Amino acid sequence: MKAAVVDRAGGIPRYQDFPDPEVGEGQVLVTVEAVAVENVDRAIVAGTHYTATQFQAALPAIPCFDGIGRLADGTLVGFGGITPPYGTLAQYAVVPATHTAPIPEGIDPPIAAVLSSAISGMCMRTAAGLSAGETVLVQGATGVAGRLAVKIARLLGAGRIVATGRNDDALQELKNLGADTVINTAVDDADLVQAFRDHVGDGYDVVVDYLWGRPTELLTRALIPDSFAMPKPTRLVQIGESAGPTIQLTGDALRTSGLEIYGAARNMATGMADAYQQVVDWVRSGELTIDVTTMPLSQIATAWIRADLRGTRLVIIPD
Numbered sequence: 001m002k003a004a005v006v007d008r009a010g011g012i013p014r015y016q017d018f019p020d021p022e023v024g025e026g027q028v029l030v031t032v033e034a035v036a037v038e039n040v041d042r043a044i045v046a047g048t049h050y051t052a053t054q055f056q057a058a059l060p061a062i063p064c065f066d067g068i069g070r071l072a073d074g075t076l077v078g079f080g081g082i083t084p085p086y087g088t089l090a091q092y093a094v095v096p097a098t099h100t101a102p103i104p105e106g107i108d109p110p111i112a113a114v115l116s117s118a119i120s121g122m123c124m125r126t127a128a129g130l131s132a133g134e135t136v137l138v139q140g141a142t143g144v145a146g147r148l149a150v151k152i153a154r155l156l157g158a159g160r161i162v163a164t165g166r167n168d169d170a171l172q173e174l175k176n177l178g179a180d181t182v183i184n185t186a187v188d189d190a191d192l193v194q195a196f197r198d199h200v201g202d203g204y205d206v207v208v209d210y211l212w213g214r215p216t217e218l219l220t221r222a223l224i225p226d227s228f229a230m231p232k233p234t235r236l237v238q239i240g241e242s243a244g245p246t247i248q249l250t251g252d253a254l255r256t257s258g259l260e261i262y263g264a265a266r267n268m269a270t271g272m273a274d275a276y277q278q279v280v281d282w283v284r285s286g287e288l289t290i291d292v293t294t295m296p297l298s299q300i301a302t303a304w305i306r307a308d309l310r311g312t313r314l315v316i317i318p319d
Contacts, residue, residue, distance in 0.1 A: 003090035004300040004316075007060040009047040013089060013300045018062060021086050021094035028097045030069035030079050034109035034294075035088045036117070037064065037304070037314045039242065055084045062087030066116075068109040069093065076103045078112060089300060089316055106284045110292045110315040114144070117313060118279045118290060119272075120239055121149035121208060123264040125156060126271035128206040128235040132157030135201060138179075139219070140210030140242055142170035144291070144313045147177060149208045151288055152279075154178035158206075162199050164215060170310055185215045185243075196222035203258075207236040213244020220249055223257035231258040239264040 001020050004013035023029050041064050043049035047056050055061055066080035067088035081099030082088060103112045124130045136153040140146045142165030153161045154177075163179040165171050171182040183195045196219050204223075209216055216236075225231055238261060253259060268275075282288035291312040295303040296319045303314055 001091040002297065002319075003062045003087075004297060004304075005060050006045050006063055009056055009059070010045065012304050013045070013063055015298045015300050018090065021092060023094050026096055026098075027094050028071060028100060030067075030071060030077065030093045030095060030100070032067055032069045032088060032090060032093055032318065033076070034069075034113040035064050035067035035316045036113040036292075037089075037316060038117070039240075041065075042304075055087075058084035061085035062090050064088040067093070068103060068112045071100070076109065076112075077101055078103055078115075089297065091297070091318065104280050104284075107280065110294050110317060111283060111290050113315050114290050114292055114313045115276070115279060115283075117145040118148045118152065118283075118288065119275055120145050120264060121152040122271075122275035122279065123237045123239060123266075123268075124149070124153060124206050124208050126268055126275055127237045127262045127264055127266035128208075130156055130158065130206050133159040134205035135160040135162065135203065137162045137164070137204040137207045137219075138210075139164050139207060139215055140240065141165055141174055141179065141182075142167055142311065143210060143242070144311060145240070146208075146210050147174065147311050148288075148290065149210075150174055150177050150179050153208070155282060155287060160201060162204070164211070167310070173311065185211075189214075189218055192218045193222045203232050204234045205232070207234060209236055209238050210240035211243040212238060212241040212247060214247075215243050217247040217249070220247070220253040220257070220259060223259055224250075224252050225256055231256075233258045233260050236261045237264055237266070238262070 003018040044052045061084045064087045077100040079095045079100045081095045136158045138149045141163035161179045162181045163174045164183045166186040292315045293312045298319045
């Protein structure tokens with residue numbers, strides 16, 4: 001079969017022949033229809049992600065670990081559970097039958113491949129319990145998932161949406177997507193702390209954090225009150241770490257600020273089904289649009305290094 005193959009850590013996937021996967025007991029063969037390429041996939045190939053060990057040990061290997069495809073009977077499914085050296089950037093994949101789920105009618109494969117990015121934004125409800133009228137701060141809102149989080153916050157009835165990013169043009173685009181206020185994080189520390197304070201209004205009720213690192217560390221400083229006032233809670237949901245894997249969190253940023261920190265998976269076991277269905281309903285109705293850029297598998301070497309896809313997810317499809 002044809003596949004995108006990486007032969008060394010940090011290498012660029014190349015379109016070439018690779019042995020067909022063999023179907024074992026309890027497994028099914030999937031003909032791949034669409035695969036979203038995300039930052040985590042590039043980090044695993046580079047060897048910088050904490051889950052990269054298994055992939056790196058299997059080189060040469062095929063990147064990406066989930067996707068959209070068709071079973072032998074034509075059923076369109078989302079699938080995962082693939083084991084290196086095999087990945088999903090290929091014509092075919094073999095996965096456990098238990099790791100497939102039908103895709104709802106009316107969702108095209110490239111859009112279905114990106115639903116997980118939209119569902120990550122639903123953590124503002126599942127993990128943080130967002131209520132209508134509350135203020136949402138989206139940290140890292142200019143990326144694909146962040147832009148979707150802005151749209152989702154509006155659909156969930158947020159009263160005010162504040163969005164952060166490093167590019168002024170991209171930040172202005174967010175206002176058309178539903179953001180009321182934007183903050184550029186590409187300023188010095190003191191100015192960024194002040195910007196968070198200037199735009200706090202009655203408080204940030206929920207923070208959807210795709211950044212972590214420096215911007216979130218400075219946000220925690222900005223939340224520290226100047227008096228013995230008892231601020232209302234700020235429920236921060238940690239999703240990504242594109243600005244860095246660690247922060248320095250001071251004691252007063254917790255004991256006096258009202259800051260509560262949750263992982264994005266909080267309540268997901270009980271809330272995932274409803275979150276998924278809500279996103280599907282919005283996509284079907286046209287209330288939620290997901291921007292994708294599709295490229296054929298044969299052009300994976302060019303697609304992998306594209307740096308011009310601001311706000312749109314790269315999806316690889318069959319030739």
